[in-house]
Amino acid sequence: MPLQRSALVAAGKSYRLKGISQRVRRINISAIKEMPLLASRLEGCLSLGQGIPSFPTPRHIVEAAFAAMTESPETGKYSLGPGLLELRKAVAFELSRKAGIPVDPQREICITVGAMEALAAAVLTVVDRGDEVILPTPNYASHIEQVLLAEGVPVFVPLLETDWQLDVKAFERAVTPRTKAIILCNPHNPTGANFRPEDLRRLVEIALRRDLFIISDETYDFLVYDGGMHFSLTSIPELRENLIATFSFSKKYAMTGWRVGYVFAAEGVLDQMMKIHDAVAICAPTVSQVAALAALSGPQECVWEIAAALRRRRDLTCRRLDGLRDHFCYVRPRGAYYLMARYTAPVDSMTYALRLLREARVITIPGAAFGPTGEGHIRLSFGGTEEEIDGAFDRMTRWLKTNPFPHS
Ligand SMILES: Cc1ncc(COP(=O)(O)O)c(C=O)c1O
Structure with missing residues (x-):
């Protein structure tokens, strides 16, 4: 199910709900947007989260x-x-x-x-x-x-x-x-x-x-x-x-x-x-x-360049995930610039993504935001630069070495 707003940005706060339509109360801001919002309150996060490609407009x-x-x-x-x-x-x-x-x-x-x-x-x-x-x-x-x-x-x-x-x-x-x-x-x-x-x-x-x-x-x-x-x-x-x-x-x-x-x-x-x-x-x-x-x-070279750079970033992301195969399995993406990484830790995806954010300063999106079978995964985007992807995986690797989920 979609994540509850109270679980993320609004944690601990009570808002006026009287008068707010049922229609709106039933929906949530997607975790794709909420995780970067949370991260903006922390120092120096690296993102494998929202799907914003790093390229400037041509x-x-x-x-x-x-x-x-x-x-x-x-x-x-x-x-x-x-x-x-x-x-x-x-x-x-x-x-x-x-x-x-x-x-x-x-x-x-x-x-x-x-x-x-x-x-x-x-x-x-x-x-x-x-x-x-x-x-x-x-x-x-x-x-x-x-x-x-x-x-x-x-x-x-x-x-x-x-x-x-x-x-x-x-x-x-x-x-x-x-x-x-x-x-x-x-x-x-x-x-x-x-x-x-x-x-x-x-x-x-x-x-x-x-x-x-x-x-x-x-x-x-x-x-x-x-x-x-x-x-x-x-x-x-x-x-x-x-x-x-x-x-x-x-x-x-x-x-x-x-x-x-x-x-x-x-x-x-x-x-x-x-x-x-x-x-x-x-x-x-x-x-x-x-x-x-x-x-x-106009000229379409910019599209080919974006696609070629994203393919390299896909390959890098897959290589780095392969290096963490005790912790993740995944299906190699054939399009777009996302993948769902199934983790081995016995916690829900919200807990996983929030701990990864707070303890390693890496933004990912909890899989539960993507429907019932998203649970047990985090979504990784490889829209960021190769440096950012490498930096995020370095942090994840160090974090996983601290054994954050001792019972896994
Ligand atoms: C599958 C999908 N549909 C639609 C959108 C929204 O696209 P736009 O920026 O054109 O509104 C996104 C943005 O990430 C997306 O991933």
Whole structure:
């Protein structure tokens, strides 16, 4: 289950709850964000926690935003709700090139405040109170909170722990008359899995047979290793009416702070989502849209460089974990920049992560934040520099030598 706020930042404090909606009281700030918040109160922590890549936003993107801000007053104003038409056209072109399908920039694309807003709008658009939403476990914590926010019921289907791939039969068994949607993130945060196309196709068949929505979070579409390919659900034309696919500029172009992403959905569905987009955001930041356009239309070497650096960091993280094999086992990530490390100590993941933070000053995320089968793991991100990763593992190694869990 999601971590309780009281267990982390709010420990020891009592807050006013009278008058706060049940809807909000049911959800939590994800531990992914809370652990760095806790760490900010300690001196000199090293992070294997939140998924912020270390790279600066490429210069040509920053310069395009700066030029637009200085030369065009429109850049400081709202854009059209669904976003700058030029950016929607560029996004539609990119999507149709990759997916091999026509995409209408005017009717099927909306630029959003990161993929996160797109995901929240998607869930709020299709989930009514009591509707069941199937999620793999472990899974990205915010998907779970978004379902709870919509007053839906998360139904967890474990991934296969041998390789974190989809257990399609288990997904099929989880479908009930109350099931409304499946949320899937591929490449997968937090396990680093790159799901097999044949499994994704079988899952799509189930969704179509039962008329379910698939909310496909493709934030890490550019980031697969070892010669693998990312299989986008946008490339299945039959799924079009049932698909809401979300994308992000955050990781691909090192733009996490610019808050810009986009959603692709059939016209009728997108029209409904736009009501939420308008009510909560009006539009994505215009200057960030200009930057996103520069990112898409400019040189793409920066994307390859980011992907190559992250592959080296993946290899380093795996090497360092191999050196701690008495304490951890893990599945080598094939995409994104996370892995779930199963530890041997007989404590819950919150205790493990908090002690690691306080005693070794290393930030990790307790696996319990990612759904029921996340327990017993900590999630490690290798978005930081090689120095940071090495430094964090040096500290962990020293800490483990102090035998912090004597009964393990
Ligand atoms: C799986 C996944 N989806 C969505 C997001 C949010 O992306 P954005 O920064 O575009 O809102 C993240 C960020 O870490 C993520 O890991």
